Amino acid sequence: MPSMVLQPVLQESWALIYGLFALSGFILGWAAQRGNYCFVNAMTSIFTAKSYERFGALLILFGLSALGSGLLVAFGVIPAFDQYYYNYFAGWYILVGSIIFGFGAALAGGCNLSMLYRAASGYVQNWIELFGMMIGTYVFAIGIWPFQLYTMANGILSTTNGGYVEYLPYIIFHSISNMSVYITTLVVSLPLIFIGIYLQQYTKRKWAISSSLRINLPAARAYYNQNISTSGEEKVSLTKEIKDLILLRKPYGTNLTTIILALDLLLVFIVGAGYTFNYLVITSSDGGRFFEYLLMLGNVKLFLNTPWFNDSLPIVDPSTLMVIMLCIGAFSASYLSGDFKIRIPRNKSRLLIGFGGGMLVGIGVRMALGCNVGLMWTNFAQLGYDGIIFLFGMLLGVYLAIKVQERWL
């Protein structure tokens, strides 16, 4: 039976560990803000703009994360235990939860990453979404969690264990040897990267065809004769491009942000190895727990007698610090680039929709045992399969939300 014993890999001081987690959160917030990185946006673009550019980037992100963490394990740098420790149970709740999450996030206007960095950039709708998520977490905790826990404990449409049981090298080879991890890593990561690149190229080819067809249309030709530029893009030198990125005049490109985020996940994976929090296990549980912290001010202690909250983590741990630093990183990037601004939707009903969407986000992420970051993205790096279920569930939820909004909003 594979090991379930903690073995810290790097003997850093706690101050250094907390410092590196803080740095990682800052990088996550900064890069996501500068790159306008949003998991929901990547999926809504498929249905609203017929673009796979951002969705392709997501697959590349998952592939790079799986490749990096898998190779670190396969070559013996990090023990396999650290890769599978946080693989949770799998079951009906991941599929249902991810559909609810995708639906709510597309209504509210942000996934768990973009909700936080946009809230820090002045989007009032995302403040409301965050509050809705806190309430949704509480609703889940008292209304759904006891039932879900029962099904998990009794194996009703659920596995009854996590860890190596959910680890693809173990599922495929019944082994966690370096070679089994190595082969699984390549099998999982390379197709994701290639499909992601293909989808991006496919979208660019489609755009090129749309552009060339347009020239043959009489209405377009008339405008072309007046020297109208069409794409909104101008060719610039690499030096100017780099200068603009450093001086925050331009947002980061999709794939640059993807690479930064993948490296950030690997930083956390290495720094936290042996301490059991070596992933981006953040945003949703901390977002929900802020409600618990708020109630503590009124001497209400949910962790004493409320299901889910009494299993939650200490009030300040590296992941909480990471969420706070994510917001600080996003605020810094937003403020320094001149993008920061308090934004209130002109249509005030959006605030109500944001709250409702946020509640669904809170319920969905708790039901799925994690959000698009802490469960989906992380689980690809864990070489598990929960992330794959979450990906399809979230896509379905986002699609349904788009259809609802197109029809009624």
Add this chain to the structure above:
Amino acid sequence: MEDLTLRQPDEVLDVRGEECPVPEMSASKKLKKMKVGQMLEVLTDHEPAVHVTLPSLCKSLGYPFVVIRDNGLYKVRILKVK
């Protein structure tokens, strides 16, 4: 480029304060109702809409567009050509 920046828009869509997917969804709806040769101006302060979703929509549809930054507000002008 010059023509799109100087010309008066035929329709204006004000989605200030709104986030994805609202700007691109509303723009797409509005464009469907407009005639060929007309220009839509989308007013937004949402960077992802300016840098990601509206350009993607325009490129997919094959519509020329320009982005004008005006004191923290973006005007994305889209010409319906087919």
